[in-house]
Amino acid sequence: MHDRTGISRDRRGIAARAVVIAMVGLMLGGLETNIAVILFHYGILFLMALPFIGMPLRRLCWWAAGWTLISPVAAFLLRPWVGTNINPSDLDGNPALEHFAQPATLLADILVTGYYPALQWLSYLLLGILIGRLNLRSFGVQAGLLVAGVGLAGLSKFVSAFLLGPLGGLAVLLETPQGRRYDIEAMLPVSLTGIDQTGTWWWLAVSAPHSGTPLDLMHTAGTAAAVVGLCLMATRRLQWLLLPLSAPGAITLSLYSLHIWIMSIVDQQEIPLDPAPVYWAQAAVFIAIGLLLRKLGARGPLEYVAAGASDVARSAGAVSRR
Secondary structure, three states, X not given: OOOHHHHHHHHXXXXXXXXXXXXXXXXXXXXXXXXXXXXXXXXXXXXXXXXXXXXXXXXXXXXXXXXXXXXXXXXXXXXXXXXHHOOOOOOOOOOOHHHHHOHHHHHHHHHHHOOOOHHHHHHHHHHHHHHHOOOOOOHHHHHHHHHHXXXXXXXXXXXXXXXXXXXXXXXXXXXXXXXXXXXXXXXXXXXXXXXXXXXXHHHHHOOOOOOXXXXXXXXXXXXXXXXXXXXXXXXXXXXXXXXXXXXXXXXXXXXXXXXXXXXXXXXXXXXXXXXXXXXXXXXXXXXXXXXXXXXXXXXXXXXXXXXXXXXXXXXXXXXXOO
């Protein structure tokens, strides 16, 4: 358990890192691209998670579970109010510096109406902090993450199917204005992005990607936990097995930003490029960069900036107390 001074230092470091990530996200948001850039949302989520740093494990469990179940209900209740009182209610694009001229719209988009609603997505950070506090070297913990994750993911889909099928939820959704306008049944396995999920509580019964419901959060959190457990088990004796993933994974801020920039160029080509070669070329180059920097013991350029800002912020309090 960290002492109070250590927790404060950690929070300052995370806050500084969040600001760097958010600023990178705003810069990338100004590019012409079809990708929904998540970095500004990440920065906000890091700041929202600060009160939970150092929280006792049992209390953190309750917060993570409660937030996963309750935040979608809060978002469901807030969306009609936002739609009525904030115009426009979303950015219809990536957050960029110019959007600070529309603070209400920017806040509504980031928290509730946007592609990555931070109100619900804080659930992922709380669950991630919780998993990170476990003894991840223990085989029992690794197996538990795999089994519990698969079970949670499967249960969420089963419950959603039961609510929408035998209990009649889907029939109600199909009778809503959105259901009559869109092929909701075909969209449920793919995504409900852009669908106005208001008018009936049955929207909370779906588990579609980017629906932000309790069952969606449970399914995605479960699959993520299962993948973490599986990867930890796979590398217990063969640590090199996932090196092509872990090496570039150590410099994701730099590689993600590079990917957005490359795709902003690709998206502007008059003759559309075949996406498969574009994807595999980037994957190969990014793996090579990750392996090279790992061999050299170096960080990515943006990781240096973020870590430097974090180090300065962490040491600032100690300097001020002298």
